[in-house]
Amino acid sequence: MSLVNALNHPARPAMLAGLELLASAVVMLDADGHIAYANAAAENLLASSLKAMSRQKLSAQFINPDELDHICAQAREHKFSDLRQDLTLERAGRDPLHVHSIVSALDEPPGHILIELREHLQHLKLDREERILDQSQVNKELIRNLAHEIKNPLGGIRGAAQLLEMELPALHAVQLREYTQVIIKEADRLQTLVDRLLAPHRRPHIVGDVNIHEVLERVRSLMLAEFPSGLTILRDYDASIPEFRGDKEQLIQTVLNIAHNAAQALAAQMEEGTAQIILKTRVARQVTLAKVRYGLALDLHIIDNGPGIAPQIRDRIFYPLVSGREGGSGLGLTLAQTFVQQHMGVIECDSRPGYTDFRILLPLP
Template identity: 40%
Template sequence: MDSLSTGVIVVDKNLLVEDLNPAAENLLGISQSRAYGQPLLQLIGDDKELADILHRSLATGSAYANELRLAPTEVHADERLVDCRVSQMQQPDADASLLVEMTDVTRRTRISKENALIIQHGAGRQMIRQLAHEIKNPLGGLRGAAQLLERQLDRDELKEYTSVIISEADRLAALVDTLLGPGGPPNKRPVNIHELLEYVARVVEPDLGERLTIIRDYDPGLPLFSLDSDQMVQAFLNLVQNAARALEGHGTITLRTRAEINFTIGDTRHRVVASIEIEDDGPGIPVELQDSIFYPLVTSRTDGTGLGLPVAQELISRHGGLIEFESRPGCTGFQVRIPLLDNDEQTNDE
C-alpha cells in the first residue's frame, strides 16, 4: 500500500482507523500513529454521506462510491475534492472491516471545469457579438431621428428630452462597441489592483444600505502589474454589483486578493497569477444555472440583462485571465485569475 498514489484506509466495524498508507496520511493531514484508533468520520469532518455508505457497506457487504469534500487542514490550506470507494474486507475468524479508498480529483475537476468555462466563453463571445450587431444597427437611426426632431423644436425644455435620447444612444453604442471586442490590445499600464477594487467599492457603497457591508482582505505583497484600468474596473464592477443584488440589501461582500504560484490557465502555466475573489454570503446561484451563467442573457433575476458575467469574462480574457466560481447556499465566490507577467516577460525571465 505504501507505493500507491490512492489513499487507502482500513477501519474496523466501529469505524475506527486500523491502518492507512502514506497517500491517505497526506490526504487527511495526519500520521498513521496519530490516526490509529480514531473515528474515521471525525478525521474528515463527520461527513453524513460517507457515514451512510460506511454503515451500508458493513450491513450489506456491498461496495459503494461517493464524492467527498475534505475540509482544509494544517497541511492543506484549501478544500479538496475526493473520489471515495468503500468495500468490505472479509478475514477468517475476524470481524468484518472496511477498506476505504480515496483519490484526490481536485486538480482534474478544476481543469475540466476550467476547460468548460473557456468553451462557454468562446460560444458566449460569439452570441454577444451577434446580439451587439442587432442592437447597433437601429441605434444610428434612433440617434439621427432624435437630432432631426431636436432641430424642429423651439423650446429648450423639449430639447432636453431629445438630448437624453441622443446621450443614451451614444452610451448604448459605446457599450455595444465594448461587446463587439477591442479594436486593438488593451491599453495596459502598471496599476495597483487594490486601488481599482477600492474605486469599485466607492462606486457601489452608496447604494448598498446600512445592512450590507464590504470586507477587505488584501494581500499587501501584490506588486503593480500591467492592466487596462477601465476594463478591469468594469469587470470588477459587474461582479460586485451581482453580489450586491444577490444579497438584496443584507449580508457581506468580501474582496480578497492573493498571489498564486505555478497556476495553469487554459494551456498556459504561469509562474505567478493574481487571484482576486469577490465573495458573498447570499443564497447562492441556482444549481440549474451554474453550468450556463457565463452565457449571454442567462439570469435568475426578472430585471437582469444576463450580460454582466459574460462581459466580465470577456474583459478578463483580454488580459490572459479567467473567471471561475464556486457557489453553495451561504457562500458564492467568483475568482478572477490574471497573470502577473505577460507571456513575453515570462519567456524572457526564464
C-alpha cells in the same frame, strides 16, 4: 551533490528542479515518514510551504492518514514497485482531497518514499475552463455579428421616425407625436444595449502597472457610496502580491460588476444589517490559465453571504443577456469574463444559499 545532501540543504534541491514544473503534487518522505521535499504543486495542494512542512509527518496533514500510511509502509518493504490508488484525504476545517496517488520506494536514499498526488477535481477544472473559453469565443463572435446587424436598421428606424414626426399634420401632431417618440426612445434604448455589447471590443486595451489592492479599494469606495447602510465590505488582502501589467480600468469594472450584482442580491440582508461582501487576495502557485502554465497567479475572491445563484442559471451566468434579477441586463458578468480573459485569466463561481464566491485568477510576473 548527492540526493541525501541535497535534501538536507535549506534551499530547494537543484537536482529536483524538474519536479517544480509538474502540475501534480510530489512529496518525498524520509525513512521515518517525515516530509523531506515537496514541490510547488504540493505546497499549493496542501496549502502550506515546504519550510513549514519540513520534517513533519505527512500523516499530520490529514485526519484519516491510515490508508496512506499503510501504502507507504508496504512500499518501504518493497512489496510493489509502485502502487496507484484513489484516496480521499480529510483535512480539519477544509474540504477533503479526492486524489489519485502513485507511491514508489526509492533505492537512494534508503527507505525514502516518493508520492505523487493528482487531484481529480483539477482535471475536471481544466476541462471546464477549456469549454468556457471555447464557448466564450463563440459568444463574442455571435454578439459582435448580431450587434452590427441590429445597429444599421436601428439607425434607419430612428431616422424614419424623426422624419415622420416632422411631417405630422399640425392638427394631430401632439397625439401622433406620442407614437413617434415611443419609436425613437425604444430605438435609443436598443442602441444603448448594442453599444454595451460592443464596448469590450471597441475600447483599446490600455496596459500599465496595476496594484490589485488599489483596484479593490476603488471598488470598495464606490460600493459604499452607493450602498451606505446595511452593507459591510471586509478586506482580506495579501500585501505581498506584486504589481502586474494590466488594464486598471477594465479590472475596476470587472470587480465592480461582480460586487454590484452581489449587493443587489443582498437587498434582504441589507434591511437586516447583515449584508456582507469580502474582498480577498492570495497568491496561487503552479496554475494553468487558458491552457498555459504559470508559476504564480493572483487569486482574487469576491464573496457574499446572499441567497446564492438560482440553480437553473448557475451554468449560464456568464452568457450574455442571462440575469437572475428582474430587470437585469445580463451583461455585467459577460463583460467581466471578457475583461478577465483579455488579461489571460479565468473567472469561475461557486454558489450555494448563504455563500457565493466569484474567483478570478490572473497570471503574475
